[in-house]
Amino acid sequence: MRASLLQIAADEDEPVDSRRRRVAALVREQAGADLVVLPELWTTGAFAYESFGSGAEPLRGPTYEVMAEAARDAGVWLHAGSIPERGDAPGGGEGPLYNTSLVFSPDGELAAAYRKIHRFGFDKGEAVLMAAGADLVTVRLPETTIGVATCYDLRFPELFRGLVDAGAETLVVPAGWPERRRSHWTLLARARAVENQAYVLACGTAGTHAGVPQAGRSIVVDPWGEVLAEAAGADEEVLTVEFDPARVARTREQFPALKDRVLGLDAPRRPEPSRS
Numbered sequence: 001m002r003a004s005l006l007q008i009a010a011d012e013d014e015p016v017d018s019r020r021r022r023v024a025a026l027v028r029e030q031a032g033a034d035l036v037v038l039p040e041l042w043t044t045g046a047f048a049y050e051s052f053g054s055g056a057e058p059l060r061g062p063t064y065e066v067m068a069e070a071a072r073d074a075g076v077w078l079h080a081g082s083i084p085e086r087g088d089a090p091g092g093g094e095g096p097l098y099n100t101s102l103v104f105s106p107d108g109e110l111a112a113a114y115r116k117i118h119r120f121g122f123d124k125g126e127a128v129l130m131a132a133g134a135d136l137v138t139v140r141l142p143e144t145t146i147g148v149a150t151c152y153d154l155r156f157p158e159l160f161r162g163l164v165d166a167g168a169e170t171l172v173v174p175a176g177w178p179e180r181r182r183s184h185w186t187l188l189a190r191a192r193a194v195e196n197q198a199y200v201l202a203c204g205t206a207g208t209h210a211g212v213p214q215a216g217r218s219i220v221v222d223p224w225g226e227v228l229a230e231a232a233g234a235d236e237e238v239l240t241v242e243f244d245p246a247r248v249a250r251t252r253e254q255f256p257a258l259k260d261r262v263l264g265l266d267a268p269r270r271p272e273p274s275r276s
């Protein structure tokens with residue numbers, strides 16, 4: 001399988017419509033790839049909190065339209081990164097905001113939408129401006145099943161275990177990860193690959209947005225935890241990699257650690273009563 005990760009910048013000086021067209025052209029240039037991946041919130045920037053409301057769009061809004069067409073023209077599976085999605089309110093009108101990833105099939109149909117479950121920012125930013133998703137999302141491609149997660153989700157191994165239990169063999173993680181925590185990005189991408197015996201395709205953002213320098217360093221890790229490809233730095237880059245999806249099953253068979261899982265350990269344990 002061939003995948004291209006498009007590590008693009010979300011520069012405030014570039015009008016969003018121009019960026020959509022520019023990114024669509026880049027997607028079209030990837031014709032021949034099986035899967036193309038974009039970063040998190042590339043229309044606004046993942047740290048441009050004040051733009052989330054003004055830059056929000058419905059699920060089937062302008063980014064959806066442009067990306068569906070680009071996927072169809074290129075004939076690729078496209079994980080189009082995420083958008084600030086304005087959900088519907090139950091009685092009509094404006095509902096909550098979500099950080100929503102869109103996955104398109106090569107015929108330009110929406111194959112899946114994933115609303116980010118773990119919102120970043122603690123008591124500010126995304127954590128207060130956006131609502132949390134609740135559903136794990138996997139998508140069956142001809143060669144592999146992808147499991148979808150977004151940026152901060154990378155810190156929560158239980159989400160990835162859920163994806164593996166749902167059949168995921170390739171974990172796709174668009175992100176807007178800051179330079180300040182670059183070492184965590186690489187470490188966590190490799191950890192998620194090793195512990196789940198799965199490929200990890202993690203696509204970061206280039207440049208600086210909202211004053212936050214981005215780590216870039218998009219990375220592809222194999223099911224043994226080895227780095228197959230890594231972006232050179234934090235500039236815009238197309239990272240292309242060939243990988244063999246069958247290695248997931250082989251790795252899980254030859255080193256069957258996933259079979260040794262002990263389930264139900266997540267409940268708090270009480271100390272044994274004293275026997276004296």
Ligand SMILES: NC(=O)CCC(=O)C(=O)O
Pocket residue numbers: 040046119120150151152153155175176177178181184
């Ligand atoms: N956009 C994000 O989710 C940022 C996550 C992050 O900075 C971190 O986990 O560290």
